[in-house]
Amino acid sequence: MAAALEAEVNQYIAELAGERDERGHRLVVRNGHHQSRTVVTAAGPVEVTAPRVNDRRVDDETGERKRFASKILAPWCRKSPKISEVLPLLYLHGLSSGDFVPALEQFLGGVTGLSPATVTRLTKQWSDDYAAFQQRDLSERDYVYVWADGVHPKGRLGQTHSCVLVLLGVRLDGSKELLALAEGLRESTKSWADLLRDCRRRGMRDPELVVGDGAMGLWRALAEVFPVARHQRCWVHEARNVSNCLPKSAQPGATKAMQEIYNAEDRAHAEKAIEAFAKTYSAKWPKAVAKITEDQEGLLAFYDFPAEHWVHLRTTDPIESTFSTVKLRTKVTRGAGSPAAALAMVYKLVESAQARWRAITGPHLVPLVRAGARFENGVLVERQQEAA
Known part of the structure; x- marks a missing residue:
């Protein structure tokens, strides 16, 4: 995952290399790394140190600074997006929230981020989807x-x-x-x-x-x-x-x-x-x-x-x-x-x-059918007439 995050940041910076200020300095540059955190993936818990990006560009409409947002791992995320999608579906198909830790501990290699409260929080999105x-x-x-x-x-x-x-x-x-x-x-x-x-x-x-x-x-x-x-x-x-x-x-x-x-x-x-x-x-x-x-x-x-x-x-x-x-x-x-x-x-x-x-x-x-074509005993009437 670390290599993928590095590649994502490098691509983001390369695409914006032409964005410069009045002194010719780049507006988007690397800025070290975030603090390490443990992220649950399908392969188990992984220690991740995500790279940081200093993006000094300003949105013309809002006047706010633009920010780099990783598509691989959102800020402060403790689970990969795929894990977040799978947990509510497993709950839907029969696994109660209290069973996640014993059921998935061996598969994921750990229990980080699999508490019943976490699963319950994820399922609250259903109500918004239904509304x-x-x-x-x-x-x-x-x-x-x-x-x-x-x-x-x-x-x-x-x-x-x-x-x-x-x-x-x-x-x-x-x-x-x-x-x-x-x-x-x-x-x-x-x-x-x-x-x-x-x-x-x-x-x-x-x-x-x-x-x-x-x-x-x-x-x-x-x-x-x-x-x-x-x-x-x-x-x-x-x-x-x-x-x-x-x-x-x-x-x-x-x-x-x-x-x-x-x-x-x-x-x-x-x-x-x-x-x-x-x-x-x-x-x-x-x-x-x-x-x-x-x-x-x-x-x-x-x-x-x-x-x-x-x-x-x-x-x-x-x-x-x-x-x-x-x-x-x-x-x-x-x-x-x-x-x-x-x-x-x-x-x-x-x-x-x-x-x-x-x-x-x-x-x-x-x-x-929607256009009003007439069928008799399942056969389009116009085709019957043409055949005759």
Whole structure:
């Protein structure tokens, strides 16, 4: 590290060698070394004596002296930047603050800078990151598809029946992105409406399709705030609700029959599969059948979008799969101490997972959906006409 710091300073001085005062003396020169300090790196504790720089240049706007700032090691830093980044992430993924010293002592060769207080101080940045996320401008982001769901992590939220309301969106390039995340009460209409209104206030457009479960609060709020958006019911939630209305002996057959519906090659075959389902189960279990027949339009809306996107639009799985990890992490920590800290932790976990999300299949078709192109049974209508 010492060699790298020396090289950094030498390059900085060489680049500014032409900066001179009225007497021809350089304005940027070496000025000895700082006091030695121990810095924790991935290779263990290292004794570092950083070089000093005397920079006599003055900022024309502020009138203040300019200063050399090392990109390798910040002033008074006791850990390399990489260590500072890794510690909060390890905490997020299951290592409690009190476990850092015994867990990392052998790996790093020492415990300097690894106290629980240090880790806790680093994690406070999450709250600032979450606050910035909540205030960001959405006018330049165009979300064509949106998944919406309410999840219940183990973190301590504000009220007994609170949950985390989550919106994930698909942008024009087909990439998935966390759109919004906030605390809500029982997935109520008011809670969803407050979140959606906040998104609209910050510039969000009506999405083309919103995928969600059977919670009526979401759909009522969408009709009020984003009335143009179409609705798609999640088949995973629907199948679960239907199965709950059936005895265990009938559930395997009903599950297979529902798969025939949402895996059908087109809307016509799906509608026939619904008729067959009703014929088989309506006499004994009319409530189970009603859950499908009464929501038929919302369950089959995905057929009016590109076939490449169907596998993504039939379910809220992008949220479910992401939050399975969140629930495990918040269970390990037994809460985050406060509602604000719990939401900040959930946000950072989702942000960490977001780096691994894949774009939806057929991303080139997303702009066509936003442009209003019409699809019939997953095929672009104009292409059908050209082929004819």
